[in-house]
Structure formats: C-alpha cells, structure tokens
Amino acid sequence: MMMKKILIADASKVSRILLENILSDHFEIIQFSSIAETINYLKNNSVDLLICGFELTxxxxxxxxxxxxxxxxFIPILLITSDPKTISKYDAYTFGIFDILERDKIDESIIEDINEIIELYSNIDLSNSFIVAIDDSKTQLYFIENVLKQTKSKYILFENPREFIETLPHSKPDICILDVYMDELDGIEVTKIIRKYKELKNTRxxxxxxxxxxxxxxxxxIIGADDYIIKPYSTEELLLKIINNIKVKKINDELDKINKELFEKATTDPLTGLYNRRFIIEQLNILISNYKRYLVPFAVMILDIDHFKRINDTYGHDIGDEILINLxxxxxxxxxxxDIIGRFGGEEFLCLIPNTPSENLPIIISKLLNNIRKFKYKYEEDEITFTISIGCCNFTKKYKTDNEIIKCADDMLYKAKNNGRNQAFLLLDGSELNIK
Incomplete structure (x- = not known):
C-alpha cells in the first residue's frame, strides 16, 4: 500500500525535522522552507496534506x-504555531486553514488525526451536488467558497438574499447555507420562503x-431549517455538515423516488400508463363529494373501441395492445x-371531466371522435384505423353514488353502439344529445 504524502512547509528547520521524526514511519515526507518552493512543487505534484508553520522565509x-x-x-492545511492565541481562528478559517495546532503539544497522537483528515478529504466528491450560500458578509462568503471548492460541487454565492429568491423554484439546490442575521432579509424569512416550494422540500x-x-x-x-453551525467554524466543521446533509438529501430523494414508483404501480395501468380502475373510481368519489359540497360541475365519459376483437383476430394481440396505447x-x-383518464377494463376507458360547463362537453367529444378517425397505425403494408363509441353524463343532484353516474354513462355508450357505433350519446341535465 502506497504511503500518503505530507508536505511540511516551515521556516524553522528544527520544527521540520521534529515533525519528520514523528511522521516518517507512516507517511512520505517532503520539506520546504519557503512559499515559492512549496507552490512550485504543488503545481506539478500532489500531496495529501500540508503542515505549515505560520512563518516561512x-x-x-x-x-x-x-x-x-x-x-x-486545494489540499487540507494544518497550521502549527508556538502560541495559537496569537492567531485569529476566524482569519485562519477564512484563508482555508483546516485546523490550528500548538507546536509543543504535537506528538505521535497526531498520526491518527492526520489519517482522519486525509480520509475525510479523499472521500469528498460532491460533483453531482449543487450548493447555495447566502451571506451579506463578503469575508464569510469568501471562506465558504474556499470550502466549497474543495468539495468539487457546483455552487453559487449570494450577498443579497433577494437575488437568490428570484431564482426559485427553478434553481433546486441540494443545500442552502444561510446566515441567520442579514440586513436585506434574515435567514428565518429566507427559510420560510424556501419551504413554500414543494420542489424544494428535500433541500437541506x-x-x-x-x-x-x-x-x-x-x-x-420549527420553520424548516435542518441544521446549524456556530461561527466562527473550521473548514472541517463545514465540510462535515455539508457531507452529512448531502447524504440525508440523497436518502430523502431516493425515498421519494421509491414512493413515487410504488404509487405509480398501485394507481397505473401497466400497458397504457393511464390510471387504473381502482384509482379512477377513488377520484370519481372525490369529485362527487366536491359536487355535493361546493356544486363543482363534472362529467363522466365512458368510451369503447369499436370492433376491437376484429383487430385482435386480424393482426394479433400485440397490435391490439399498440392500438390501446395509441388511443x-x-x-x-x-x-x-x-381531466382524469383511466383504463376501465379491456378496450374500455373512463374519463372524468371536472369544472366543465355542460354546454362545452359536445365540443370536447366531437373533437375526440374526429381525432380518433384521423389516426392511422402503420403495420407492414396496412394502415389500421379504428373508431370509438362514447357515452357521457354530467353529474346532477339526482345521482347519489359512483355506480349511478357510471351506469348512466354506460347506458349512453350502449345507445351509441346500438345506433351504429363511431358516435356519442350524451345525457346533459336530463336531455339526450347524439354526436356523430
């Protein structure tokens, strides 16, 4: 197994030698005393960690x-100094320093810490993630950007939260990093706005x-934040927050995907992709409840392919399936x-048409009949055409249940079939209408 590589950059030769003595059994060590040497080396070579004294030549x-x-x-940087109190943690973190260590307290226990840091950085690849940071402090945004660059993620920074809000909901960040106190719009208000969008419910x-x-x-x-971080914080703290929240976001996205697939399997006809009988009956009962409570108008339409058995017998069931799919x-x-469209069984379909005045239904049905008549399915040298018959009733107070309105539409369909097919019969507010 290849040894991990550490670069020690320090003006003090004694300090470099002491560190090398502690680390050389576990890591490959490179030493430099100046910034110029360090930069020149790193332009052409990679290392896993940089340990840096505060003073260089x-x-x-x-x-x-x-x-x-x-x-x-972009590599993790450990800063070593004789007196950590003389260095501002905030400044160090802003410049991308991972952590500050006291020189006199460094011993072999540092080996485990270094391995953990290298492991953390080697596992960071958020190239498929999108992160937004919003802070009215340029200095804080600068620090956050330095951390985000190390994650390989896509990111956008905003000083003005209103500019970020204008991008919603089209921009769909995996993570939003917000400052709680901002002059233009505080983090609480921004959080509330984000949580208004269903598309962003999994955004961390x-x-x-x-x-x-x-x-x-x-x-x-309570209002929808998922996590917090206390300032000033280190590169390590923010990295861990980002990594952990991305993991949770991915889990939630996967659960949503599974739930959607389960819902589709439970509610969808596998051949046509339309709703299945059970689901469309559930939707019909919701429309009935809305009518009884709010008098929201709707109609029920049943349609059936004319002479479908003849298509199956002539061309086979696979072509019959293609006709169903195209219908x-x-x-x-x-x-x-x-409108809610479902396969009711075999070559029969049930359509629920909500919020439509009864006078508009003949126009809709006439258009549907004509669109079907125009359709041609090419099979070998043949062009297969077909027609449909339709029965339709608008819901009124005389109907009490789903069975009653379905029976009405079914009776109208029966009339269309008996009258020569390729047409529709409607019962609108008690009056029959034939459409050919």
Whole structure:
C-alpha cells in the first residue's frame, strides 16, 4: 500500500525535522522552507496534506494559503504555531486553514488525526451536488467558497438574499447555507420562503449563527431549517455538515423516488400508463363529494373501441395492445391536463371531466371522435384505423353514488353502439344529445 504524502512547509528547520521524526514511519515526507518552493512543487505534484508553520522565509501561512487558492490547489492545511492565541481562528478559517495546532503539544497522537483528515478529504466528491450560500458578509462568503471548492460541487454565492429568491423554484439546490442575521432579509424569512416550494422540500438548510441561542435554534428548526453551525467554524466543521446533509438529501430523494414508483404501480395501468380502475373510481368519489359540497360541475365519459376483437383476430394481440396505447396517447393529447383518464377494463376507458360547463362537453367529444378517425397505425403494408363509441353524463343532484353516474354513462355508450357505433350519446341535465 502506497504511503500518503505530507508536505511540511516551515521556516524553522528544527520544527521540520521534529515533525519528520514523528511522521516518517507512516507517511512520505517532503520539506520546504519557503512559499515559492512549496507552490512550485504543488503545481506539478500532489500531496495529501500540508503542515505549515505560520512563518516561512518569504511570507506567512496566510499568504501561502492565498496563493494555493489562486493556483487552484486545494489540499487540507494544518497550521502549527508556538502560541495559537496569537492567531485569529476566524482569519485562519477564512484563508482555508483546516485546523490550528500548538507546536509543543504535537506528538505521535497526531498520526491518527492526520489519517482522519486525509480520509475525510479523499472521500469528498460532491460533483453531482449543487450548493447555495447566502451571506451579506463578503469575508464569510469568501471562506465558504474556499470550502466549497474543495468539495468539487457546483455552487453559487449570494450577498443579497433577494437575488437568490428570484431564482426559485427553478434553481433546486441540494443545500442552502444561510446566515441567520442579514440586513436585506434574515435567514428565518429566507427559510420560510424556501419551504413554500414543494420542489424544494428535500433541500437541506444549514443556518449560520454566532451564538447558541436555544430559543432561536428551536424557532429555526420549527420553520424548516435542518441544521446549524456556530461561527466562527473550521473548514472541517463545514465540510462535515455539508457531507452529512448531502447524504440525508440523497436518502430523502431516493425515498421519494421509491414512493413515487410504488404509487405509480398501485394507481397505473401497466400497458397504457393511464390510471387504473381502482384509482379512477377513488377520484370519481372525490369529485362527487366536491359536487355535493361546493356544486363543482363534472362529467363522466365512458368510451369503447369499436370492433376491437376484429383487430385482435386480424393482426394479433400485440397490435391490439399498440392500438390501446395509441388511443391512450390521443386521449391525453385531446383532453385537458386536469381531466382524469383511466383504463376501465379491456378496450374500455373512463374519463372524468371536472369544472366543465355542460354546454362545452359536445365540443370536447366531437373533437375526440374526429381525432380518433384521423389516426392511422402503420403495420407492414396496412394502415389500421379504428373508431370509438362514447357515452357521457354530467353529474346532477339526482345521482347519489359512483355506480349511478357510471351506469348512466354506460347506458349512453350502449345507445351509441346500438345506433351504429363511431358516435356519442350524451345525457346533459336530463336531455339526450347524439354526436356523430
């Protein structure tokens, strides 16, 4: 197994040698004393970790970290110093420093920590993830960007939360990192807006806050935030938050996909892709309830392919199936998206037409009859055509149950069949109408 590679950059030769003595049995070590040497090496070579003293011969660790970013070199950086109190953690994290260690306290226990850091970074590949960060502090956004670059994710940064809101719901981030206090619009309001969109229900919201105020955190979780992080925080803390929340997002997305597939299997006719009999009857009963409560008008239409047995006998059941599939497509194209279309059994279909005045139904049915007549299915040298018969009734107070309105539509279908097929009979508010 190949040893992991660590680069030690420190102006102090003694410090470099001490670190090498601790680490060399476990890692391949490269040493430099200057920023220039370090950058030149890293432009052409990769390492797993950079351990950096604050002082180098031609600058300090922050300058080195800045040049690494300029050159698109992203590796975890451990900063070692004799007195950690003299270095601002906020500044260090802003420059992308992973952690700060006290020089005199470094011993062999650091080996386990280094392995964990390298393992963390080697497993980061969020190239299929999209992350949004919103903060009115340029400095904070700069720090977040440095972390996001290391994740290989796609990301967008916003100083103004209103600009982010304008992208919704079309932009569908996996994670939103929000500051709780922003002048233009605070994190609470932004969270509420995100949660209004069904498309973003699985988007993970991580709130940045400067204090662990229990009442505030409780409010954030109630309105829809998923996680929080206390500022100032390290690169490691943010990386772990991002990785863990991406994992949860993927699990939730997969559960949604499974539930959708289960719903489709339970409600869909496998051949045509239309709703099955059980589901469309459920929808019919919902329409009946809405009519009884709010007088929302709707109609029930049953249609049947004329002489379908003849098609099966002449061309075979596979072609019969193709005719059913194509009829389903014509129904979808002719009727509205709000209409509910189902396969009722065999070559029979049931359509529910809500919120349609009875005077509009003849127009819809005439259009459907004509669209079917125009259709030709090419099979070898033949062009197969077919027609349908339709029975339709609009729901009125005289009907009490789903069976009663279905029987009415079925009776009208029977009349259309007996009258020569390729036509429709409608019962609208008690008056019969024949459409050919």
């Amino acid at each position: 031609d600058g300090n660790a922050f300058k080195l970290a800045e040049l690494l970013k300029v050159n698109d070199i 919201i991580i709130i940045q806050t400067s204090a662990r105020e229990n009442s505030l955190l409780r409010t954030l979780m 389903s497509k014509i129904l979808k194209e002719t009727l509205r998206k709000t």
